[in-house]
Amino acid sequence: MNKLEISKSSNLKGNVRISGSKNAVLPIIAATILTKEICSIQDVPNLTDVNNMQDILINIGVKVNWKKDDKILEINALDIESTDMTYEDLAQKMRASILMLGPMLTREGHAKISLPGGCVIGSRPIDLHIKGLTALGAKINKKYGYIEAYADKLIGTKIYLDFPSVGATENIMMAAVKAEGKTIIENAAIEPEIVDLANFLLKMGANIKGAGTDTIVIRGVSDLHGVKYKIIPDRIEAGTFMIAAAITGGDITIENIILDHINPIIAKLEECNVKIDILDNKIRVKSDGEIKAADITTLPFPGFPTDMQAPFTALMSIAEGTSVIVETIFENRFMHVDELVKMGADAKVEGRSCIVVGVDKLTGANVSASDLRAGIALLLAALCAEGDTTINNISHIERGYEEVVEKFVAVGANIKKC
Ligand SMILES: CC(=O)N[C@H]1[C@@H](OP(=O)(O)OP(=O)(O)OC[C@H]2O[C@@H](n3ccc(=O)[nH]c3=O)[C@H](O)[C@@H]2O)O[C@H](CO)[C@@H](O)[C@@H]1O
Numbered sequence: 453m454n455k456l457e458i459s460k461s462s463n464l465k466g467n468v469r470i471s472g473s474k475n476a477v478l479p480i481i482a483a484t485i486l487t488k489e490i491c492s493i494q495d496v497p498n499l500t501d502v503n504n505m506q507d508i509l510i511n512i513g514v515k516v517n518w519k520k521d522d523k524i525l526e527i528n529a530l531d532i533e534s535t536d537m538t539y540e541d542l543a544q545k546m547r548a549s550i551l552m553l554g555p556m557l558t559r560e561g562h563a564k565i566s567l568p569g570g571c572v573i574g575s576r577p578i579d580l581h582i583k584g585l586t587a588l589g590a591k592i593n594k595k596y597g598y599i600e601a602y603a604d605k606l607i608g609t610k611i612y613l614d615f616p617s618v619g620a621t622e623n624i625m626m627a628a629v630k631a632e633g634k635t636i637i638e639n640a641a642i643e644p645e646i647v648d649l650a651n652f653l654l655k656m657g658a659n660i661k662g663a664g665t666d667t668i669v670i671r672g673v674s675d676l677h678g679v680k681y682k683i684i685p686d687r688i689e690a691g692t693f694m695i696a697a698a699i700t701g702g703d704i705t706i707e708n709i710i711l712d713h714i715n716p717i718i719a720k721l722e723e724c725n726v727k728i729d730i731l732d733n734k735i736r737v738k739s740d741g742e743i744k745a746a747d748i749t750t751l752p753f754p755g756f757p758t759d760m761q762a763p764f765t766a767l768m769s770i771a772e773g774t775s776v777i778v779e780t781i782f783e784n785r786f787m788h789v790d791e792l793v794k795m796g797a798d799a800k801v802e803g804r805s806c807i808v809v810g811v812d813k814l815t816g817a818n819v820s821a822s823d824l825r826a827g828i829a830l831l832l833a834a835l836c837a838e839g840d841t842t843i844n845n846i847s848h849i850e851r852g853y854e855e856v857v858e859k860f861v862a863v864g865a866n867i868k869k870c
Pocket residue numbers: 474475476478547548574575576577578579580581582615616617618619620641645758759781782783
C-alpha cells in the first residue's frame with residue numbers, strides 16, 4: 453500500500469479543515485523534554501513524522517499517550533533513561549530528529565544523535581545548529597554518522613546566523629531557555645513555526661522576546677512547567693488545497709487557517725487569476741480553470757515558501773504562458789520536474805531555476821514521489837491530467853499530509869491508495 457491511483461477529477465468542491473502544522477508540532481514535541489511535568493499538545497496531526505518523533509521519545513524513556521481520535525498528545529518526560537538517540541532508521545526518516553539536540557543538552561548535559569535525514573532536496577548541513585550550540589558552551593563532535601554533544605553548563609551569548617535557518621533558530625532557542633544569562637539570536641528565522649515554538653516555551657515559563665522578528669532575545673530561567681497548548685494550522689497544507697481548487701477549476705472552502713501565514717500564497721494565486729474570498733478563519737478558493745502564468749522566487753518567510761514550490765510548479769504546468777520558478781532555499785528541490793514532464797509538462801531546470809511553459813493538458817503516467825512536496829505536486833497534477841496516474845513511494849506524502857486520501861475524496865477527487 454505505497455501507491456496512489458488518481459484519475460482526472462475536475463471541479464473539486466466542498467470544505468476541508470486544515471490540520472495542525474507538521475513543522476510546528478515537531479519542535480514543540482522536542483521542547484516537551486525541557487520540563488518534568490506533563491505537556492498536553494492539541495490538534496496534533498496524525499503523520500508518520502509525528503509517529504517517528506513519538507518513537508524517539510519512547511526510546512529515551514519518556515511516557516507518551518497519543519489520543520489520536522482527539523488529536524491530543526500527552527507527554528510526560530519525568531524520567532529520561534537515555535541520552536542516546538542514535539537510531540539511524542528514525543533519524544534518517546525525518547529531518548526534525550536533530551531538534552532533540554538542543555533540549556536534550558539542556559535537560560541532561562549530553563546528547564548523542566544520528567545525523568538527520570528528511571527530504572532529499574539538498575545537502576542540508578547542520579553547521580548553524582552546531583555553531584549556535586557551541587557558542588552557548590556545548591562541546592560537539594561529529595563522527596561515524598552521529599553527533600555527540602556535552603555541556604556542563606550552557607551560558608547565554610550573542611549568536612549571528614549566516615542564514616535565517618528555521619531548524620537552527622529552534623534548536624538554539626530550546627538550548628537557551630534555561631541557559632545562564634541572556635542569549636541574542638541575530639538574523640533569526642521569522643517563520644510562523646518559530647513563533648509557535650516561542651509561544652509554547654513562553655507558556656512553559658520561558659522568557660523570550662522578539663520571536664517573529666530577526667532578533668530574538670532569551671533570558672534563561674531556572675524552571676519550566678507543563679502546559680496545554682494548541683498547534684497552529686499547517687500553512688503548507690492550506691496552500692496545497694488552494695492549488696487543488698485552482699488546478700481543477702474547483703471551489704473549495706478551507707477552514708482553520710491563519711491568514712497572515714498564507715498571505716504570500718494568496719497574493720501569488722490571485723496573480724494567477726484564482727479568486728479568493730477571505731472569510732473569518734477560512735477562505736474560499738475558486739477558479740474557472742483559466743490559470744495565468746506567474747513567476748516565483750522562494751524565500752524565507754514572508755516570501756513565497758519553498759515547501760509550496762513543487763505544488764506551484766504543478767499549477768504552472770497547465771497555466772497560460774511561461775513561468776520562471778527560482779528556488780533559493782534548497783539547491784536540489786526540482787526532483788518533481790522530471791516526473792511532471794512524464795505527465796506532459798513542458799519544463800526545464802537550469803541551475804536554481806525552472807522554466808515552465810504551460811501546456812493545454814497533462815496526461816496520466818506512472819510516476820514516483822522523491823520527497824514530500826514533490827509527491828503532493830504529482831498528486832495535484834494527477835487531478836487535472838487526462839486519464840489515470842499512479843504515484844509510487846507515497847510514504848513521503850504521508851510524512852506531512854494527514855488523511856490525504858480521505859481529505860481529497862471529501863472534495864470529490866478520484867483517488868485511492870493501493
Ligand atoms: C521540520 C521543518 O521545520 N522543516 C522545514 C524547515 O527545514 P530546516 O529547518 O531544515 O530548514 P532551514 O531553514 O534550516 O534551511 C534553510 C537553508 O539553510 C541551510 N542550512 C540550514 C541549517 C544549517 O545548519 N546550515 C545551513 O546551511 C539549508 O541547507 C537550507 O539551504 O524549514 C525549511 C525552510 O523553510 C522548510 O522547507 C522545511 O519544511
